[in-house]
Amino acid sequence: MSENCSRTLDRSWRKSRIAARILLRHEAGKTTTRDVRLAELLAADKGVTSRLIDQAIHGIRGRAYRLANERRPAA
C-alpha cells in the first residue's frame, strides 16, 4: 500500500471516529452547533461509512467499559 493511500485510509478512520463521537453526543442530547456543522460535512464525505462509524462507536464504548472495570476495586 502506498504511503499516500494509507494516509487517506487513516483519515477516513479518524473522521469516522469524530462522527461516532457526534452521534454519541446526539444520543445523549448534548450536540452543539459545531457538531451539527461537522456532522453535515462528515455525512457528505465518502470516506466516512456506517461500517467505520459502527467500529468507532464500539471502540469508544469498549474503552469506557474497560476503564470502568479497571477502576472497580477488586473484591
Place this chain on the structure above:
Amino acid sequence: MVFAAEHIDWQTNAGRLLDRLVAKLPSAPRLEINVFGSAPLQLFIERTFVSEDVDLFATEDGWLLLERFVTEQAWGKGQTEFYIQVCDPLAFKSTFDWRVRAIEVERHGHLFRFVHPWDVLVSKLQRLEEKDLNAFRLVVAKTGHPTEGEFLRHLQKAVDLYRPKFDEETQSGDMTVNTRILWRELWGRDIDPRAEIIRPAVERTNRAHSDFDPTLKGQLANVKIPAAPSSENY
C-alpha cells in the same frame, strides 16, 4: 482411522517412495512437501488402496528444485511404474483451512505435510472419476466418516469451488454436478448443493461483513441541536 503422525504406514508403496525421496534430497534448502491425492489414504487408511503415483507439491520456491530432483532420480512420470508427480502449487484446491488438519512430519530434515483424507476427498470431488468415487467409498467404509452432515459442513468450507469456472478451466469438472452424483452414490438421496452448501456458506460470509448498523451515516446527516426545554414542561 487415527490421523496422526505415528500411524503413518511407511511400509506402503507411497511411504517407501516418500522416505527414499527425502533421504536422498540435499539437506538444504529444507523443503516443505505437501502430499495429497491417494497417497494419504494409502498411508493412513488402507495400505492396499493403490495408485499409479504419489502427488505432491512444494512451496513456490521449492517447486522447480523438487521437480528437477525427481526427474534426475528417474522417479518422475514415464520414468518408473510407481512415480512421483510434482504438481504446481496452484493445482491443489480444497477447503480454505486444509492446512489446519494436515499432519506434519519431519523426516530427514524435510517437512512432509499430509493432507487430511476429507480434504483429499474434496479435491477429488472436482474430478470424480470412478477411482475418485472409490476413494470416497473406502474412507467412509473404513472409518465411518465423514457422515453426510459432516461432509456437508466440510464442503461449505470449500464453497469457492462451486463458483462458475473461467473459460480457460474447461477441463476441470463441475462441482455441482459431481456433488449430486456423490450424494446419490453415498447417501442415496438427491441434494440441492445451492440450498445445502452454497447458501449456508454465503450467509456466514455475509453475516461477518454486515455486522454493523447500516443507518449510522444517515443518522449523522440528521444530527440536530437538542431543542431547548419548553417552559410548559416545568
